[in-house]
Amino acid sequence: MHILIATDKFKGSLDSMGVCMAIKSGLQAALPGVQTTLLPLADGGDGLTDVLAHYGSYQRIMVPVADPLGRKVNANYLYDAGAQRAIVEMAQASGLHRLHPSEYNAARTTTYGTGQLITAAIEQGACHIIIGIGGSATNDGGMGMAAALGYRFLDVKGAELEPMGANLGKLHRIDNSLVKELSHIQFEVACDVTNTLTGPNGATYTYGPQKGADAATLDMLESGMLHYASLVQQSTGMDILQLAGGGAAGGLGAACYAFLNASIRSGASLVLAESRFAEKLAAADLVITGEGRLDEQSWQGKLVGTVAQACMQSHKPLVAICGSIDVLPEQYRQQGIAAAFSILNAPMQLEQAMEQAPVLILQTAFAVGAMLQVTQAPSSAKD
Secondary structure (H helix, E strand, O other), X not given: OEEEEEEOOEOOOEOHHHHHHHHHHHHHHHOOOOEEXXXXXXXXXXXXXXXXXXXXXXXXXXXXXXXOOOOEEEEEEEEEOOOOEEEEEHHHHHEHHHOOHHHOOOOOOOOHHHHHHHHHHHHHOOOEEEEEEOOEOOOOOOHHHHHHOOOEEEOOOOOEOOOOHHHHHHOOEEEOOOOOOXXXXXXXXXXXXXXXXXOOOOHHHHHOHXXXXXXXXXXXXXXXXXXXXXXXXXXXXXXOOOOOOOOHHHHHHHHHHHHHOOEEEEHHHHHHHHOOHHHHHHOOOXXXXXXXXXXXXXXXOOHHHHHHHHHHHHOOOEEEEEEEEOOOHHHHHHOOOOEEEEOOOOOOOHHHHHHOHHHHXXXXXXXXXXXXXXXXXXXXXXO
């Protein structure tokens, strides 16, 4: 039997390669002769550069940038000199992981550091830049990113605003006189959600609370984002309000579309193409995928849902190993997952589960392998 192990990370516990290795170890303990192919994957969020580094001739380039609160940190991007291609992961500079939970503040954080990474890639000579957006600490509509590229955001008196969510509603004019010519560069946004910029399912109300915004702050940010979108359209001619994926990373998707003329595509589909997933799927008898939490969002651009769709189209059985499962069996089976297993084997706190994830994943994979061994064993029953 040939098993393709194609998983996302378990956030806070293991990166995607670590998850693949743990599953492989468990399977081999139960099925010593099993053949496996490991395919670490991502869906455009944090961890994208670590995954894509497996599938190309990339150099990792370190750059000093601003973190979400403007402090100097070191971040990196991938660059393929031969292809003049760069991979920028916004979470490297502007990710929530850069902050202590006590520092979460959707009104004050900025994507400026992400813009600095993009600028560095441009100066390196990149003609094709892929920007992975996810895991952000920000809700600035991408103002910070654009500011790092030369856009100036001015208030009614002509003073330059600090590019952060709290200033969205103070914006009066966008000045692009200092922006360099970028039309020769192809920009692509790798995105794992389809949320629009505003509205009940938009950037602010959907993701603002996890970035530290209370009810009053959410209303202020939403009002500011509506005002900002109007001025962006006035300045660039681009309508960003209903753009699918525009609300990703606190509006960074919309900013990349408007200011960089970027196309927005599924991050999971991009990674599957880069990893030659279809080729490896064709050679597999079974696929095992996984992520930290299997829920209804898994079918909305996330990695597991994209893998499930590909397996269903190719008539390949798929098993999911997840941290937790928040959907019913009939729901995940409708999406192409034959069986799903939670790694939790006893009541435990989240912190404990995250700490023990490597062992729990291995144990669950062993159970899956033992089950496969039973189904493959010849029957000893007599007539």
